Amino acid sequence: MARVVIVGGGPGGYESALVAAQLGAEVVVVDSDGVGGSAVLTDCVPSKTLIATAEVMTDLSEAGELGIIVDRPGVDLHRVNQRVKRLALAQSADIEGRLDREGVTVVHGRGRLEGPGRVVAALADGTEQTYDADAILVATGAAPRTLPTAIPDGERILTWEQVYDLDQTPEHMIVVGSGVTGAEFASAYQSLGIPVTLVSSRERVLPGEDADAAQVLEDVLKRRGMAVLSQSRMQSVTRDGDVVTVALSDGRRVQGSHCILALGSVPNTAGLGLEEAGVALDEGGFVGVDRVSRTSARGVYAAGDCTGVLMLASVAAMQGRIAMWHFLGDAVQPLDLAEVSSNVFTSPEIATVGVTQQQVDAGQVSAEVVVQPLATNARAKMQGIHDGFVKLFVNPASRSVLGGVVVGPRASELIHPVAIAVTERMTADQLAQVFTVYPSISGSIAEAARRLHRA
Secondary structure, three states: OOEEEEEOOOHHHHHHHHHHHHOOOEEEEEEOOOOOHHHHHOOHHHHHHHHHHHHHHHHHHOHHHHOOOOOOOOOOHHHHHHHHHHHHHHHHHHHHHHHHHOOOEEEEEEEEEOOOOEEEEEEOOOOEEEEEOOEEEEOOOEEEOOEOOEOOOOOOEEEOOOHHHOOOOOOOEEEEOOOHHHHHHHHHHHHOOOOEEEEOOOOOOOOOOOHHHHHHHHHHHHHOOOEEEOOOOEEEEEEEOOEEEEEEOOOOEEEEOEEEEOOOEEEOOOOOOOHHHOOOEOOOOOEOOOOOOEOOOOOEEEOOHHHOOOOOHHHHHHHHHHHHHHHOOOOOOOOOHHHOEEEEOOOOEEEEEEOOHHHHHOOOOOOEEEEEEHHHOHHHHHHOOOOOEEEEEEOOOOOEEEEEEEEEOOHHHHHHHHHHHHHOOOEHHHHHOOOOOOOOOOHHHHHHHHOOOOO
């Protein structure tokens, strides 16, 4: 029986454990932060639970257009956060229960490598337990990046992992960083009725996303009252009592009651014995892996945010599964980032898959592009949806769908048919000819595909 030891219990860890157990391996997961990792306990599950609450508030605030009278809805942020943490813990418990039922041993401790074939777990009682392994998978994730000039205090200057301990509703929330995390929290807190200032060092919100989609989001955020300070680099964040001050490099100062630092992530790879075991790290401390999750050390794999490949829970999980399929000799297809769907959980949402507009504009990919506004969709009109679109990219010669962007409510659900088309190399005509419900928002995907027909 093959022995697999996994260091880290996040999506890359627990999903790989389930695959290894399914394929008959003896599996041990050494986890220090709680099964599910930051994705379940402090990141994806909590943030999207908060955002789900914010979505309800957005619907209520715009209900008047539909003829619904709502009398001054409000938010009890303490109750919201208690629910967020309760659901996160419940999800963690569900995952740990599943691992137990599948015969996976979960060890609560901090793991480190002693060479490529051994893991030592430091337990809470001060003792250590050693586990020999035929294969090791490192899935230790990443942590919020901080700066010496902006140190979180867990009360008013916060990382995104600390916001769920807020008992009182902020009077004015400043969000530093306009990437995915910053945009999501800024959008959520604004929807909850909290004044928000978003500080962005770049020219626009979401600089890494589709420019047309990002522009729609920025226009909506501003229309709803958010102050967006573009090309404004944070120099420091300080606190004086109940007032937080963000000093900008151009001399301006922004004051609020709270500040969220969304400055990116750093890998949790220090002190794990990785380099001593022959695992190569890059300059940022991320673990180098190939497309089947192998590191430079024989028998050592890695998955998830600690690899820096693409910081999504879905990618972490797939990297972990691929690693175990590869090690245990099952059929395996190497990771293909061109088939990965991703979503920004703002209001409206932005979902993408495959080829990007940036690649097309740079001449890296030849593609025809069509944009179908949601405002013309019958179901969108019924629901009072004014903002958003469906964008498709197709190969000019083969007519196969290369990628797509969806901007609108539940874009995370609507991107799936586009992702199927990309993965299965469907043509625009094939996508167009699939029946859609009328009226439905998904009808705009088929309509965009029909516009790409060539006789």
